Amino acid sequence: MPQEPGDGLAAVVALRRLADRLEDAAVEQAMRAGWSWPQVAEALGLTRQAVHKNMPSDSLPPE
Numbered sequence: 001m002p003q004e005p006g007d008g009l010a011a012v013v014a015l016r017r018l019a020d021r022l023e024d025a026a027v028e029q030a031m032r033a034g035w036s037w038p039q040v041a042e043a044l045g046l047t048r049q050a051v052h053k054n055m056p057s058d059s060l061p062p063e
Contacts, residue, residue, distance in 0.1 A: 020054075027055060 002008045023044070030040050041048040 024055065027051065 002011065027040055027044075030043070035043075037048040037051060041051045044051060046054075
């Protein structure tokens with residue numbers, strides 16, 4: 001853990017951004033591989049609606 005609270009919080013922000021990018025890429029890959037929204041949601045431990053909400057609208061394939 002960093003000595004300065006600001007450094008620790010900055011690390012948390014960076015990790016969240018990285019996790020978001022990894023999730024977006026994994027969802028896109030799954031959709032291209034033919035996965036359904038319910039399958040993606042189950043794999044992420046989310047509802048289908050939550051997956052839709054978290055994805056940029058221009059990257060969503062049709063249902």
